[in-house]
Amino acid sequence: MRPTVLCLLAFGLIQNAPAQELKWFKGNTHTHSLWSDGNDFPEMITDWYKQKGYDFLAISDHNVLQAKEVWMGVPAVEKRRKALGKTTMDKYRARFGDEWVTTREKDGVTEVRLKKLEEYRPKFEEPEKFLIVQAEEISAGLGKAPVHMNAVNLREEIKPIKDLGSIQEVLRANFKMVNEQSARLGVPMFTHINHPNFRWAFTAEDMAAVLEENFWEIYNGHPGINWLGDETRVGHENLWDIANTLRIAQFKAAPLYGVGTDDSHHYHGEESSPGRGWVMVRAAKLDADEIVKAMKAGDFYASSGVTLDEVSFTDGMLRLRIHAEPGVKYTTEIRGTLQGYDTATREVQTPAGDTYPTRKLYSDDVGKSLATLEGAEITWKPTGKELYFRASIVSSKPHPNPSFEGQTETAWTQPMGWKK
Numbered sequence: 001m002r003p004t005v006l007c008l009l010a011f012g013l014i015q016n017a018p019a020q021e022l023k024w025f026k027g028n029t030h031t032h033s034l035w036s037d038g039n040d041f042p043e044m045i046t047d048w049y050k051q052k053g054y055d056f057l058a059i060s061d062h063n064v065l066q067a068k069e070v071w072m073g074v075p076a077v078e079k080r081r082k083a084l085g086k087t088t089m090d091k092y093r094a095r096f097g098d099e100w101v102t103t104r105e106k107d108g109v110t111e112v113r114l115k116k117l118e119e120y121r122p123k124f125e126e127p128e129k130f131l132i133v134q135a136e137e138i139s140a141g142l143g144k145a146p147v148h149m150n151a152v153n154l155r156e157e158i159k160p161i162k163d164l165g166s167i168q169e170v171l172r173a174n175f176k177m178v179n180e181q182s183a184r185l186g187v188p189m190f191t192h193i194n195h196p197n198f199r200w201a202f203t204a205e206d207m208a209a210v211l212e213e214n215f216w217e218i219y220n221g222h223p224g225i226n227w228l229g230d231e232t233r234v235g236h237e238n239l240w241d242i243a244n245t246l247r248i249a250q251f252k253a254a255p256l257y258g259v260g261t262d263d264s265h266h267y268h269g270e271e272s273s274p275g276r277g278w279v280m281v282r283a284a285k286l287d288a289d290e291i292v293k294a295m296k297a298g299d300f301y302a303s304s305g306v307t308l309d310e311v312s313f314t315d316g317m318l319r320l321r322i323h324a325e326p327g328v329k330y331t332t333e334i335r336g337t338l339q340g341y342d343t344a345t346r347e348v349q350t351p352a353g354d355t356y357p358t359r360k361l362y363s364d365d366v367g368k369s370l371a372t373l374e375g376a377e378i379t380w381k382p383t384g385k386e387l388y389f390r391a392s393i394v395s396s397k398p399h400p401n402p403s404f405e406g407q408t409e410t411a412w413t414q415p416m417g418w419k420k
Contacts, residue, residue: 022299025281025291027056029135029152030194030220030261031274034072034114036061036137039080040267041092043100043120048267048274050130055286058135059117060150065136065157066117074103074110083268133288137194138174142167145201145355148194149213150261151178153292155185167202167355168209175212188292192216192259197226200233200354204242211253215295216240218258218302218412221276223403225263232348233359237335237392241367245337248387248418255388255415257295260302276401277304298414305400305409306330306393313416317381320413322393324376329396332378334371336389336417341365388418 032038033045042059049057059066074089081088089112093101102113121132133153140147140160147170151158158181161173175191182189192215196202207216218236220227229235234242244255260277267274280301283294294300301308310321322330342363350359370389371380382389391413399407 022282022284023286025055025283025286026278027054027058027131027133027281027291028262028264028274028278029058029060029133029192029259030137030150030217030263031057031059032061032137032263032265033059033066034077034080035059035064035066035070038265038267039077039082039270040088041114042066042117043096043115043123044092045264045267045274046120046124046132047095050124052275054278055129056131056133056288056291058133058150058152060135060137060152062137062139063158063160065134065154066114067157068116070114071104071106071111072114074112077112081268082266082270085268088268128286131286131288131291133291138178138191140170140174142170142355144199146199147171147174147201148198149174149191150194151189151191153187153189153288154178154181155187156181167206171202171206171210172212175210179212188289188296190215190292190296193256194261195220195222195225195263196239197229197233197236198222198224200226200350200356203356203359204234204239205246205360207239207243207256208246208251211247211251214247214254214256215259216243216256217261217263219260219277219304219410220263221261221304221401221403222263222265222272224272227404232350233354234361238367240390241335241337242362244388244415245341245362245366249337249341254420255418257298257300257414258302258412259295259300260304260412273401276399276403277302279303280307301411301413303409303411304407305397306395306411308393308411308413311413316384317379318389318391318416320378320391320393322376322378322411325395325397330374330376330393331395332373332391332393333369334373334380334389334391335367336370336382336415337366337368337387338385339387340385341387382417386417388415390415 033042140162264274265272282299283290307323342365345360347358393411395409
């Protein structure tokens with residue numbers, strides 16, 4: 001049984017639901033299969049996550065829901081596998097049996113039918129044990145800049161709107177379609193901004209200004225998303241702090257909540273593999289609507305390996321208790337922005353081909369380190385002058401499947417201490 005979190009600050013308020021009524025659920029909201037640009041069958045992927053102890057999974061293929069008849073040539077299936085060894089089809093048959101695999105001959109090519117979600121869902125779902133949440137990666141863009149976002153608990157496929165006047169307009173238009181579907185059907189849904197540094201598509205200012213949603217990927221496990229940034233473009237940690245500072249101070253809006261995801265495409269031992277990042281969601285039960293409601297209330301944290309036994313902010317005191325492993329050291333950095341921060345910025349020239357020829361760099365006051373604390377149990381009292389604060393809990397344990405050099409296991413709490 002997973003440890004219980006006592007309470008978590010959500011939307012500036014403290015939730016004090018009895019601990020015994022809530023449970024922790026581990027899940028991934030960003031994954032790809034043969035339905036788009038992944039290289040394995042959704043059943044194989046789902047089986048992997050269930051066997052690894054996840055409680056829920058959203059396979060979020062690009063611009064498609066697994067709800068129609070799709071056939072794929074077997075040669076095309078095998079071409080996507082980069083690793084040597086057993087073929088994708090052999091693995092598929094070995095796991096699920098010949099009677100499960102549907103093939104046909106067409107124009108001299110053997111084709112395999114990709115199973116719909118409604119067909120394979122009964123094989124895996126179990127009450128309070130495992131859940132599949134329907135999702136789509138809405139893959140829009142502005143020119144060559146990818147503008148991607150994941151819609152979670154979707155019911156109807158979304159056709160992306162592309163190439164409007166700006167990145168922000170593209171984000172808004174697509175978020176609005178998800179929000180309209182949610183309102184029309186009476187189903188809770190949320191959308192998170194994906195990998196903003198992928199091909200350097202957009203900025204912290206874009207993330208701050210688009211108020212139709214407030215989720216993004218603090219950690220995405222794909223090795224190609226430029227998580228660390230570079231000399232002229234900030235990494236994910238700084239993106240989050242800049243965007244949240246602007247949201248709270250300039251737009252008088254709620255901060256962005258950070259999710260951890262895999263963005264996995266490859267399942268045969270290649271580079272974009274599963275199991276790198278996830279969310280831990282505190283909800284009343286393992287149900288798609290309840291998971292979404294809990295995340296919209298901020299009752300979750302992101303992780304690439306660190307588990308938290310307690311996250312609470314009560315009586316003006318932040319308390320964290322880390323599920324410590326023997327021989328592993330833990331450093332918690334409290335980051336945030338104080339009222340009256342230095343608002344000065346300077347522009348820097350970016351490399352050719354960037355969506356933005358210049359970008360802003362902010363003062364060190366934005367997302368500054370407010371405290372660095374060691375150990376498995378943390379207490380910290382904010383001064384009350386913070387626009388917001390959050391905690392990054394970094395372990396000394398190397399990530400077993402790193403997506404960037406020198407990566408260690410980490411967890412990220414949501415922003416706290418902000419006021420409407």
